[in-house]
Amino acid sequence: MTLSRRHLLKLSAALPLAAAAPAFAATDKLSVVATTGMIADAAMIVGGDLVEVQTLMGPGVDPHAYRQTRTDIVAMNRADLVLWHGLYLEAQMEELLLELAEKKPVVAVGEAVPQDKLIAHEDYDGRFDPHVWMVPALWGDVVRGVQAAMTEVAPDQAEMFEANATAYIAEIERLGAYTKDALTTVPTEARVLLTAHDAFGYFGSDYGFEVMGIQGISTESEAGLDRIAELVDLLVERDIGAVFVETSVSDRNIKALIEGAAAKGHDVKIGGELYSDAMGEPGTYEGTYLGMIDHNVTTIAGALGGNVPSGGMDGKLSAGG
Amino acid sequence: MNVTLAADHGVLTPVEARADAPLAVRGLTVSYGEKPAVFSVDATFEPGAMTAIVGPNGAGKSTLLKAALGIVTPLSGQITCFGQPMSKARARVAYVPQRASVDWDFPTHVIDVVTMGLYRQLGLLGRLKARQVTEAMDCLARVGMDGFADRQIGQLSGGQQQRVFLARALAQKADLYLLDEPFAGVDAATEKAIIAVLHEVKRQGKTVVAVHHDLATVPEYFDRVLMINTNVIAEGTVADAFTEANLHKAYGGRLATAQMRVAG
Amino acid sequence: MLIEALTLQLGYNATLVTIGATLLGLTAGAVGTFLYVGKRALVSDAISHATLPGIGLAFIAMVMLGGDGRALPGLLIGSALSAWVGLLCVSWLTYRTRLTEDAAIGAVLSVFFGAGIVLLTVIQSMRAGRQAGLEDFLLGSTAGMLWNDAVILAVGGAIVLGLVLLLHRPMALVAFDPDYATATGTDVRRTELAMMGLALAITVVGLKVVGLILIVALLIIPAVAARFWSDRVERVVLIAGGIGGVSGYAGAAVSASAPDLPTGPIIVLMAFGIFALSLLFAPDRGVLAVFLRHRRFQARVHVRQGLLALAQGQPIYERLTLRLMRRAGLIRADGVATETGKAQAARALLDERRWEILRADSRHEWAAARYDGLTPLERVLTPDQLVELDRSLRPEGV
Numbered sequence: 001m002t003l004s005r006r007h008l009l010k011l012s013a014a015l016p017l018a019a020a021a022p023a024f025a026a027t028d029k030l031s032v033v034a035t036t037g038m039i040a041d042a043a044m045i046v047g048g049d050l051v052e053v054q055t056l057m058g059p060g061v062d063p064h065a066y067r068q069t070r071t072d073i074v075a076m077n078r079a080d081l082v083l084w085h086g087l088y089l090e091a092q093m094e095e096l097l098l099e100l101a102e103k104k105p106v107v108a109v110g111e112a113v114p115q116d117k118l119i120a121h122e123d124y125d126g127r128f129d130p131h132v133w134m135v136p137a138l139w140g141d142v143v144r145g146v147q148a149a150m151t152e153v154a155p156d157q158a159e160m161f162e163a164n165a166t167a168y169i170a171e172i173e174r175l176g177a178y179t180k181d182a183l184t185t186v187p188t189e190a191r192v193l194l195t196a197h198d199a200f201g202y203f204g205s206d207y208g209f210e211v212m213g214i215q216g217i218s219t220e221s222e223a224g225l226d227r228i229a230e231l232v233d234l235l236v237e238r239d240i241g242a243v244f245v246e247t248s249v250s251d252r253n254i255k256a257l258i259e260g261a262a263a264k265g266h267d268v269k270i271g272g273e274l275y276s277d278a279m280g281e282p283g284t285y286e287g288t289y290l291g292m293i294d295h296n297v298t299t300i301a302g303a304l305g306g307n308v309p310s311g312g313m314d315g316k317l318s319a320g321g
Numbered sequence: 322m323n324v325t326l327a328a329d330h331g332v333l334t335p336v337e338a339r340a341d342a343p344l345a346v347r348g349l350t351v352s353y354g355e356k357p358a359v360f361s362v363d364a365t366f367e368p369g370a371m372t373a374i375v376g377p378n379g380a381g382k383s384t385l386l387k388a389a390l391g392i393v394t395p396l397s398g399q400i401t402c403f404g405q406p407m408s409k410a411r412a413r414v415a416y417v418p419q420r421a422s423v424d425w426d427f428p429t430h431v432i433d434v435v436t437m438g439l440y441r442q443l444g445l446l447g448r449l450k451a452r453q454v455t456e457a458m459d460c461l462a463r464v465g466m467d468g469f470a471d472r473q474i475g476q477l478s479g480g481q482q483q484r485v486f487l488a489r490a491l492a493q494k495a496d497l498y499l500l501d502e503p504f505a506g507v508d509a510a511t512e513k514a515i516i517a518v519l520h521e522v523k524r525q526g527k528t529v530v531a532v533h534h535d536l537a538t539v540p541e542y543f544d545r546v547l548m549i550n551t552n553v554i555a556e557g558t559v560a561d562a563f564t565e566a567n568l569h570k571a572y573g574g575r576l577a578t579a580q581m582r583v584a585g
Numbered sequence: 586m587l588i589e590a591l592t593l594q595l596g597y598n599a600t601l602v603t604i605g606a607t608l609l610g611l612t613a614g615a616v617g618t619f620l621y622v623g624k625r626a627l628v629s630d631a632i633s634h635a636t637l638p639g640i641g642l643a644f645i646a647m648v649m650l651g652g653d654g655r656a657l658p659g660l661l662i663g664s665a666l667s668a669w670v671g672l673l674c675v676s677w678l679t680y681r682t683r684l685t686e687d688a689a690i691g692a693v694l695s696v697f698f699g700a701g702i703v704l705l706t707v708i709q710s711m712r713a714g715r716q717a718g719l720e721d722f723l724l725g726s727t728a729g730m731l732w733n734d735a736v737i738l739a740v741g742g743a744i745v746l747g748l749v750l751l752l753h754r755p756m757a758l759v760a761f762d763p764d765y766a767t768a769t770g771t772d773v774r775r776t777e778l779a780m781m782g783l784a785l786a787i788t789v790v791g792l793k794v795v796g797l798i799l800i801v802a803l804l805i806i807p808a809v810a811a812r813f814w815s816d817r818v819e820r821v822v823l824i825a826g827g828i829g830g831v832s833g834y835a836g837a838a839v840s841a842s843a844p845d846l847p848t849g850p851i852i853v854l855m856a857f858g859i860f861a862l863s864l865l866f867a868p869d870r871g872v873l874a875v876f877l878r879h880r881r882f883q884a885r886v887h888v889r890q891g892l893l894a895l896a897q898g899q900p901i902y903e904r905l906t907l908r909l910m911r912r913a914g915l916i917r918a919d920g921v922a923t924e925t926g927k928a929q930a931a932r933a934l935l936d937e938r939r940w941e942i943l944r945a946d947s948r949h950e951w952a953a954a955r956y957d958g959l960t961p962l963e964r965v966l967t968p969d970q971l972v973e974l975d976r977s978l979r980p981e982g983v
Binding site: 057058067214225228229233249250255256259264 | 599601724730
């Protein structure tokens with residue numbers, strides 16, 4: 001059939017309409033962008049096959065200091081849903097995310113944790129310690145928050161999300177039980193956790209540990225020499241045997257602490273490397289939320305004199321953590 | 322054999338440089354960018370003489386001295402100093418630069434400037450001995466500045482600064498003195514003092530070459546003259562080369578001339 | 586707390602930082618003097634900002650080779666190399682193009698620093714882990730100072746000081762009179778490069794303590810402050826080193842004595858404090874000294890003029906003159922001269938007449954040059970010269 005001119009005109013009028021059809025007509029997965037790896041992990045599990053998740057901050061990236069790149073902004077603009085942590089964790093991205101929230105679904109899932117369970121910031125009113133993922137029970141609330149956000153955007157899949165979330169939370173609860181068991185094996189006088197920055201506040205309050213960081217809650221604050229001296233005295237006084245480095249933070253301060261203690265005749269070792277603000281390599285067990293916490297707990301308990309299986313909760317930890 | 326230029330003939334005869342002349346240049350061309358400041362200059366400076374380098378502004382007089390010393394790089398040409406390349410003969414050459422090229426705020430006393438003339442002897446780390454300090458003070462006394470030894474150089478007048486520079490050159494005990502406009506902007510007393518020292522130096526058998534800006538005093542102060550305006554106009558004794566005809570050639574119409582005493 | 590800090594009793598870490606900062610301040614002050622008197626102060630700013638891309642590239646290179654991206658020697662070498670390239674760019678731009686040096690410095694500084702920031706942003710998303718800490722090089726971070734860092738600082742500082750000692754004569758000569766330096770056989774180009782090389786070494790060594798943004802302050806402020814205390818370059822170098830060292834010491838001690846005080850900026854503030862004190866109170870050259878000297882001079886001039894007027898029977902109009910003379914006991918409250926006043930007036934007039942004669946006599950040109958309206962001739966001539974001169978005052982006495 002030959003194309004008459006009228007047919008041609010109709011066709012060309014229809015083209016722009018076809019192009020304007022919604023983006024996920026091409027793939028019918030929900031495209032989700034998550035800031036931290038832990039949130040991405042939760043999103044992938046809750047969403048299952050129905051979502052495609054992209055993470056902005058990979059392993060070893062410090063969320064307190066992270067500044068978005070152009071690629072990140074493009075990705076967030078194209079996504080159907082943006083999940084971030086909130087509670088001022090992604091301090092440098094806050095402005096952008098709040099702006100973006102006016103145009104599309106942007107949810108701070110960290111804020112799904114009820115306020116009475118949060119630790120208030122020492123110096124700033126109305127601000128809280130954002131490191132809620134350290135305690136599995138709190139992270140359960142966040143997972144529910146992820147579920148709620150996804151349900152909002154794709155309500156017809158609500159059942160699927162509910163099922164996935166509930167199964168995952170059961171796993172998380174099991175992790176919580178393991179954590180409690182592992183940490184109670186640490187002798188009481190050894191329950192001091194000293195790390196590079198104050199990421200483990202919730203850990204401390206929930207499990208009866210004294211928790212101290214060289215830098216404050218955010219790694220943007222510079223550690224003072226005064227703080228180092230204070231901590232050196234503490235290490236010596238309380239005869240603490242191990243301190244911990246973090247994957248997303250420089251280990252210089254910890255090393256300086258160790259040298260300082262050595263000068264006072266006290267031998268402190270590095271108990272291990274903890275995943276504080278970021279998970280391990282993707283594709284490994286430690287690259288999942290469960291693996292991250294499993295690793296942290298096992299390493300801490302082991303280094304401080306507790307009695308834990310070196311393979312962790314299910315024996316899945318790689319040797320040497 | 323030194324053949325002086327027969328300037329009135331308008332023909333330039335090449336000069337055969339004496340092998341051991343205190344300073345000789347052959348075919349010297351220096352340019353800043355694309356514009357030549359000095360073009361194909363041949364000149365030999367007689368030992369034991371006081372030679373003035375004269376020419377209009379921008380004629381390349383300072384450039385000639387600087388090229389001879391290696392301060393600017395020539396495009397072409399050969400420079401010999403006492404028969405050797407300048408780099409080997411530096412111990413025998415003393416340079417008195419233009420006052421304007423120096424930073425007068427620099428923290429240094431008059432006596433320190435003079436002892437700079439001794440740096441070659443002292444090397445990097447050698448300590449200044451009492452004998453050398455006395456020598457430096459003597460040089461200052463010869464120029465009448467010994468009372469100013471402890472002054473910071475920025476506190477001196479133009480003439481006083483010029484005399485300190487001369488004292489520095491004297492401290493080097495050189496055989497050849499190259500001065501760039503030593504009388505520019507100095508008072509009459511300083512001028513008399515400087516020329517007296519230079520004549521004394523000449524009497525000791527040393528060679529003096531000075532870029533000079535005041536045509537009126539050329540016959541009184543100098544025995545020989547090199548007249549240039551980018552290339553050589555005339556070279557020879559004051560009597561032979563410092564003629565009105567040559568001056569016209571060098572300066573064109575710009576000669577504001579009446580009071581000059583010129584030969585022939 | 587502060588006393589303990591200043592007497593190095595605050596523990597290992599604080600002591601390490603304090604000693605390191607003192608060494609850094611000392612060497613920076615000494616090297617910075619040559620930059621300052623050679624009018625090359627801003628080039629050091631270009632150098633410090635040009636270290637940033639080198640740090641980033643060194644990190645990336647080390648990670649790619651499988652090592653720890655933050656090994657300090659590697660980062661320092663990287664920073665030195667890119668700073669050196671920056672320096673060569675400034676040099677090339679100045680010598681080969683029509684750009685003035687400050688334009689060249691501005692260009693290099695901003696381009697290199699910008700490139701460095703881009704690299705840091707790229708690095709932050711690298712899946713290599715542990716990259717946090719590179720931004721510490723911007724403003725320094727002393728809490729994490731280790732024994733090895735202090736060793737690098739000490740060795741680097743010692744080498745730099747040794748070279749300063751070795752090269753101080755050519756560097757001073759080149760800064761003062763580069764043409765004369767060439768004429769006497771100094772390689773000006775190489776000496777200038779050496780000077781900048783020393784500045785580069787100090788910058789690299791000081792990155793951890795004060796950071797690249799502030800290192801220029803540590804190079805320049807002690808030198809500028811020292812200038813108020815001496816007119817001789819060797820002394821200025823020593824004093825600048827001392828001021829730098831004291832600033833490093835005090836700044837580090839203060840920052841260790843209280844929480845949340847950053848070391849680098851406090852050191853710079855100390856240096857600035859010393860500079861402000863020098864500016865105001867240095868004898869001879871400080872603002873206060875100059876002011877007082879000027880006032881004294883003004884008073885002398887007024888009194889001299891007043892005495893001359895008195896001697897010649899002219900009235901004195903200026904109130905300041907009258908007040909000063911009254912205070913010196915030269916005139917009474919009603920303006921009439923006292924005995925002392927009359928005597929001094931007569932002497933002043935005699936002196937003035939003597940100077941007149943001297944300045945007209947061509948035999949005394951040297952002495953005549955010392956006329957300043959105030960110095961009495963008795964201080965300039967010998968007694969027998971004075972006697973001879975006085976004879977010309979009384980023509981009948983010859």
